[in-house]
Each structure stands twice: as structure tokens, then as C-alpha cells.
Amino acid sequence: MTRPLVLTLGEPAGVGPEIVAAAWNALKTEPPAFAVIGDADLLRAQGVLVVEINTPADALQPFGRALPVIHRPLPAAVEVGRPDPANAPAVADGIEEAVSFVLSGEASGLVTAPIAKAPMYASGFRFPGHTEFIAELTADAPYPGTRGPVMMLTAKDLRACLVTIHVALGQVAELITADRVARTARVVHESLKRDFAIARPRLAMAALNPHAGEGGALGVEEIETLRPVAAQLRAEGIDITDPRPADTLFHDEARAGYDAALCMYHDQALIPVKTLDFWGGVNVSLGLPIIRTSPDHGTGFDIAGQGIARADSLIAAVRLASEMAAARAAR
Numbered sequence: 178m179t180r181p182l183v184l185t186l187g188e189p190a191g192v193g194p195e196i197v198a199a200a201w202n203a204l205k206t207e208p209p210a211f212a213v214i215g216d217a218d219l220l221r222a223q224g225v226l227v228v229e230i231n232t233p234a235d236a237l238q239p240f241g242r243a244l245p246v247i248h249r250p251l252p253a254a255v256e257v258g259r260p261d262p263a264n265a266p267a268v269a270d271g272i273e274e275a276v277s278f279v280l281s282g283e284a285s286g287l288v289t290a291p292i293a294k295a296p297m298y299a300s301g302f303r304f305p306g307h308t309e310f311i312a313e314l315t316a317d318a319p320y321p322g323t324r325g326p327v328m329m330l331t332a333k334d335l336r337a338c339l340v341t342i343h344v345a346l347g348q349v350a351e352l353i354t355a356d357r358v359a360r361t362a363r364v365v366h367e368s369l370k371r372d373f374a375i376a377r378p379r380l381a382m383a384a385l386n387p388h389a390g391e392g393g394a395l396g397v398e399e400i401e402t403l404r405p406v407a408a409q410l411r412a413e414g415i416d417i418t419d420p421r422p423a424d425t426l427f428h429d430e431a432r433a434g435y436d437a438a439l440c441m442y443h444d445q446a447l448i449p450v451k452t453l454d455f456w457g458g459v460n461v462s463l464g465l466p467i468i469r470t471s472p473d474h475g476t477g478f479d480i481a482g483q484g485i486a487r488a489d490s491l492i493a494a495v496r497l498a499s500e501m502a503a504a505r506a507a508r
């Protein structure tokens with residue numbers, strides 16, 4: 178029987194509880210089952226039938242008729258739209274527990290609803306986001322390849338992978354080192370084979386500077402770092418382009434020429450992703466011992482509790498986690 182996925186509820190004052198409830202409504206007749214870790218009362222308040230369970234395996238039997246929840250009550254009352262740092266440690270604990278279920282094999286993969294970074298930081302959380310936190314939690318688990326984490330965002334046929342993630346734009350250029358670019362490319366290449374069943378992945382490298390540096394007139398990173406790394410990667414057998422101007426890398430015909438784009442900074446990847454498919458985009462952590470996906474949107478405080486938040490991205494994240502877990506297990 179298919180192992181269940183495990184879902185975390187994310188920031189309780191955001192759209193997490195309502196999109197998790199809506200995702201269960203949409204997916205309850207479709208395998209795989211999932212177990213939610215979080216405050217069961219928040220989910221009951223969404224009007225769905227909840228069943229409290231103890232382990233992910235307990236989710237399999239009731240999933241079609243009730244939303245299975247491993248109940249972890251929050252310490253502070255939740256005011257919709259107003260995150261309280263007092264609940265942030267419980268949010269982090271939920272992620273940690275969910276990761277342990279995947280590491281132990283009790284769940285096949287992890288899907289996380291969005292967290293709000295600021296209240297987490299205010300409570301002492303020392304990671305930029307889920308991606309780095311989950312990498313730390315899985316650091317001692319065996320992994321048969323180049324370790325990430327690498328953040329990939331998917332939308333329709335676009336897979337955009339980030340060389341740098343949550344850093345100020347002013348710091349990006351100094352972080353574009355040969356080692357970081359090469360490691361990112363290796364993780365992406367291996368993951369496309371292992372988790373996406375693409376036999377011969379084709380990677381496209383986005384340039385950092387306008388017009389790929391215009392021969393050095395608009396920046397030297399392409400000449401000094403990116404072209405030599407691309408050549409080195411090709412010598413290793415990785416099919417990757419030289420750095421290409423980012424403004425012409427994401428239109429329909431361009432996307433047909435590669436399986437994943439290597440993007441140098443957050444917005445270079447996330448703008449095309451969210452423009453192409455804001456509702457269906459998925460955030461994937463590559464190069465980790467566990468499968469982890471997430472919606473591509475955040476906590477939506479401005480709309481939380483109004484019944485208008487869309488669950489499409491979370492539903493896509495559940496489906497993708499299931500497909501990736503199956504691809505990884507089949508190897």
C-alpha cells in the first residue's frame with residue numbers, strides 16, 4: 178500500500194489551515210493519503226471532519242471520509258492575519274516532527290504550508306526558511322548524491338533552480354562563485370534523473386548581468402565565473418548551456434529547449450514562475466535525503482480567513498511530492 182505523505186500546517190494565522198482543509202476536500206478520493214501535523218481545532222474551524230491520529234500510517238484508513246491530524250495544540254490563541262511569535266516554536270516543532278516521520282520511512286514525503294519568516298525570526302528561529310531548516314534536520318541522514326539544498330520552483334513546464342536564495346540583491350554577485358554554481362548544477366542534474374525520471378537532463382544557465390554581461394561591459398561574472406563553470410560541468414558530462422541573457426530564457430519556445438534553468442538569484446527565478454502560473458506553482462527542495470514540496474505562495478495574511486484563498490498550489494505540491502516519492506522509490 179502507498180505510504181502517506183505528511184503535511185505541516187505552517188503559520189496558523191495565515192492561509193495554511195484553510196488551504197490544507199480545501200486540499201483534503203479536493204484530494205480525499207485520490208491517493209496518496211496524507212497526515213497533517215498541527216492544531217486539529219484550527220482545521221475543525223474550517224468546517225471539515227477531522228480525525229485525530231497518532232502516526233502517519235493511521236491516516237490511510239480514514240482519509241476518504243475525514244482529515245487525519247496528528248494534533249499538536251498551539252500555546253497561544255490564533256488571531257487570523259496577525260502572526261504571534263509565541264506560536265513560532267510550535268510551528269518549527271511541527272516541521273521537525275514531520276521530517277522525522279519521513280526520515281524513519283513512516284511517510285513518503287513532506288509537504289509544508291507556508292510559514293511567515295518574520296515571527297519565526299523574532300522567536301529565535303535561525304534559518305532563512307524551511308529549505309535550510311530541513312537541510313539541517315536531515316544533515317546526518319545518508320544521501321547518495323551531491324547534497325543540496327537547492328530551491329527549485331516549478332510552474333507548468335518551467336523548472337527554475339536558485340543558485341542563491343534569501344539574500345539581499347547587493348550580496349548576490351559575491352555569492353556567485355564557481356563552487357556554488359557547480360554544486361547547484363550537479364544537484365539539479367542528479368535530481369532531475371532521480372526524482373523526475375528524466376534520463377538525460379538539459380540545463381540552461383541564466384546570466385547574472387543584462388545581455389549576459391555584453392562582453393564584459395555590463396559585468397564580468399559571465400567571463401570570469403559562469404562560462405568556465407559551464408565548460409567544467411560539460412566536461413563532467415552535464416548538458417548545460419553557457420550563461421544566457423535571462424530576459425530571453427523563459428518564453429514558451431525558449432523553455433522547450435531545457436528541462437531546468439539555473440537562476441542566479443531569487444527574483445530571476447520567481448518572477449517567471451509566478452507570472453507563468455501563480456496558482457499552480459510548486460516549491461521543491463532538491464538534494465536532500467527526503468522529498469519536500471510546498472506551495473509557491475506565502476501566508477497571505479491579507480486574505481486569510483475570508484474563504485477566498487486558493488488551494489491549487491498546495492494541491493499541486495501534494496501531487497508533485499507523490500510523483501517524486503514514486504520516482505525515487507523506483508530507482
Ligand SMILES: NC(=O)C1=CN([C@@H]2O[C@H](COP(=O)(O)OP(=O)(O)OC[C@H]3O[C@@H](n4cnc5c(N)ncnc54)[C@H](O)[C@@H]3O)[C@@H](O)[C@H]2O)C=CC1
Nearest residue numbers: 291292293294295471473474475476477478479480486487
Ligand atoms: N514556503 C513558504 O513558507 C513561504 C513563505 N512566505 C512568507 O509569507 C509571508 C507573506 O509573503 P508575501 O510576500 O506577502 O507573499 P504571499 O504569497 O503571502 O502574498 C502575495 C499575494 O498573493 C496572494 N495570495 C497568497 N496566497 C494565496 C492563495 N493561496 N490564494 C489566493 N491568493 C493568495 C496574497 O493575498 C497577496 O496578494 C512572508 O512572511 C514570507 O516570508 C513567502 C513565500 C513562501
Ligand SMILES: NCC(=O)COP(=O)(O)O
Nearest residue numbers: 305306307308309460471
Ligand atoms: N520565496 C520562496 C520562499 O520563501 C520559500 O522558502 P522556504 O520556506 O521554502 O525555504
